[in-house]
Amino acid sequence: MNGVSGSKRYENFLVIIMFFVVGLVFLDRLSLGFVFPIMGPDLNLSNTQLGITVGITSLFFGISTIIFASLSDFIGKKKVMLVIFVFVFSIATLLTGLVGSFIALILTRIIMGLAEGPVMPLVQSIVMEESSEKRRGFNMGVIQSASSLIGGTMAPVLTVSLAVAFGWRSAFYIIAIPGIILGIILWKYLKEPKNVVENQEQPTAKPTKADYIKVFKTRNVWLCTIIGTCNMVFILTLTAFLPTMLANSTDYKDAQIGMLLGIMGLLMFVGQMGAPALSDRFGRLPILKIFSFIAIFLPIMIALYYQNFAVLLVSLIILSIGNGYQPLVMNIVPAESVPRVFIATSISFVILTGEIIGGAMGPMMAGVLADKYGLTAPLWITAVAAFIAFVCTFGIKETAPIKVKQPKNIDITM
Known part of the structure; x- marks a missing residue:
């Protein structure tokens, strides 16, 4: 009974923590557009340059998604890879607050795209493995919904408020902090998903x-x-x-x-x-x-x-x-x-x-x-x-x- 109870507790923990991980991906990714009216004039950036930056971020986001997610399926180590990517995209968000030119901005957002791309497949594959059949769709849906609640509804209000109150550079510094905290929590409490452990115990299942x-x-x-x-x-x-x-x-x-x-x-x-x-x-x-x-x-x-x-x-x-x-x-x-x-x-x-x-x-x-x-x-x-x-x-x-x-x-x- 304790085992079942513990499994449910871990499943609930997983859904909650992964909800915020996915939410931060979209918060950090979309934040540039929300603060650009304040940031752009300060760095003498045009709307065309904003579009280029967003497009390049999406390009590297997509490319890294298939490369690193597929790699994780072959080598396992989903926990380690996810923790690394969470830390890297959080650092990229922080570095966005330090940029002083268009080229520097492009470089930081390329790093962000590379790090954020594999996060969703890694998160959802881990959650699916640890979810009971009756809750699988619910759990994965809750996590996906973070993109709408945190990225679409909360992000504009939060990032603009921070930029107005403390400046656009400080806004990026502040929104980078939750990602670093989540990375630490994942490193300490996240377990490797069940299929990875099974494959490590049975080499023929590779x-x-x-x-x-x-x-x-x-x-x-x-x-x-x-x-x-x-x-x-x-x-x-x-x-x-x-x-x-x-x-x-x-x-x-x-x-x-x-x-x-x-x-x-x-x-x-x-x-x-x-x-x-x-x-x-x-x-x-x-x-x-x-x-x-x-x-x-x-x-x-x-x-x-x-x-x-x-x-x-x-x-x-x-x-x-x-x-x-x-x-x-x-x-x-x-x-x-x-x-x-x-x-x-x-x-x-x-x-x-x-x-x-x-x-x-x-x-x-x-x-x-x-x-x-x-x-x-x-x-x-x-x-x-x-x-x-x-x-x-x-x-x-x-x-x-x-x-x-x-x-x-x-x-x-x-």
Whole structure:
């Protein structure tokens, strides 16, 4: 009984600590954009240079995701690698406060991208191994939701407040501290995940190159990659252009715009917690279809009714939860579709493609169309991306343990 109780306590600890790890990844990564209005003039940086910096960070984020996550699957040592990356991206955040030129800023953000890229696959692969089957989706969804709550809702308020109160350099110093503290906690209390320990005890269980290549031929992994790429187009394009559209195309006050954006971020957080939890009970596939279908109508309703505050508010409250399918396609389904030793690889492949294709090309295309056709054009791009994602869900094979009783090493191939 004590063993079961201790296992549950460790599982709860893991979810809480990893929630903050993922939250800090997005807090540190997004902080540059939030403080740039104060930082940019001080360093004589242009908006183009900001865009270059963000793009390069995303590029190295994506590349390091697949390299280091795959490496962790082959050599094990997920705990050591995660602790190192947490320390490194925290130090990169601190160094951002010391930069005095554009080149120095680029270098610090390259380091940040390299360190932050593998964090999500490592975190989610560790959590999946240590989660009970009934809580697997819930746990992984809670952790993914940190990107919306901490990165999307809290980060703008926190970083701007610190920059105004203490200066932009001190803001970076301060937000680097929690990462260093978390790194120490992880080093002291985190255990190597179960499959790593088992593989170390059974050398014959070590993964092979052929097994690794088979991951990329898995049907669910490919479909989740397409859906995840569409989701990155959806979320990054929406969050990038919606604030500008509301500010330039309506007569809303700053407080009203802030409330609308805050509600959207909060409800996305609720969706990212709720959808995976529901999928534990009803299956991944029906929840994936329902929430991805809801997501289609969010940009459509904004495009049609953005000048009607009441309708827009109700639309955001009801439809923002649609993005709750994100943890399912970015983490849960890919992880359950491959042998457990390759969980980090499957997740990292989805993230890599989403970051480089969806995260870069989507906003760029939206920006060009916005200049040519107006600020509602990006909203229609996000609607099309959401529709493609929904259609692709019909090719996904069910992976939820409650629906599919599978052996320990799941293998859902083409």
